[in-house]
Amino acid sequence: MEHALTFANALFLALEANGHRVSLIDRYYGPARRLAFGTGEQPIQQKEHDPNDRSWAPKRLTVVHxxxxxxxxxxVEVAVPTLLRYVGNSTYVRDIDYIAPKGRSRHATDTWTxxxxxxxxxxxxxxxxxxxxxxxxxxxQESGKSRLLARLPDIVAGIQAFGAKMPALxxxxxxQLECERRQYEVEQRQRAIREDRRRIEESTRxxxxxxxALIHHWAEIKARSEFLERxxxxxxxxxxxxxxxxxxxxALARELIGPTDPMPHFRAWRTPAERYTPKHFEEGE
Incomplete structure (x- = not known):
């Protein structure tokens, strides 16, 4: 950790000395995103940082302007696959450094790799x-006895050259983002139009x-009323x-049938416009 902090501090000071401000920005700042890079010996670029990945969780992007x-x-600190051996108490040691206790087999049942x-x-x-x-x-990347701190001037120059490639890209x-935004708006509008048509058809139905149902109900009431009048x-x-x-x-039959006035039922009827108010889409909206 001390080695990393020493180098990071020296790097940031060198960049600032060359007129390049170093800052932290939120990872949700505009189109900014923080990439996740593998820690293996080969610098494999991974996908964008997954917020569900709890192995590491950067909250801000470190950027130089x-x-x-x-x-x-x-x-990042380079990591390599290493064979470890469990020695108890939630503790692992490198297998090459493991020394079996005297009087016990190296491959005892209470240890594994x-x-x-x-x-x-x-x-x-x-x-x-x-x-x-x-x-x-x-x-x-550091290799052997080569340390990044010793290559600081070349690294600063490399970052400057890297930044020179950025404007065009x-x-x-x-x-591309603007094109995607427009396409998204077109798709959203088309979905809204389809949903509006569906709601209109549904409210009409x-x-x-x-x-x-009101007409059928009234027909039944009318038939019963005419029957009683006869x-x-x-x-x-x-x-x-x-x-x-x-x-x-x-009199009992009329009481059982109830009111024969169709007007209350007609007043309760809801027109299509009362069920759903259609939206109006302007041309080219």
């Missing part, structure tokens, strides 16, 4: 384009279904001794 362009900087990436103490500096539509990166990236006329022609009980039954 080169002639108005941002160059992302990432400092596993391969994991282990840090080597060697640093790798990565300069990359933090623009989400620009794929460009360059790296400087960023302009292309911005143009629902309104028609309700009106049909009964009332027939009862009126019967002898007085027979009329009283039949009129009582007729």
């Amino acid at each position: 080169i002639d108005g362009q941002m160059v992302g900087l990432a400092l 596993i391969t994991r990436d282990c840090p080597t103490g060697k640093l790798r500096l990565v300069a990359y384009a933090p623009h989400c539509r620009v794929e460009l990166a360059e790296h400087w 960023v302009a292309q990236g911005d143009a 629902q309104s028609q279904d309700q009106l049909d 009964l009332e006329k027939d009862i009126a022609g019967l002898p007085a001794s027979e009329r009283a009980p039949l009129l009582a039954r007729l």
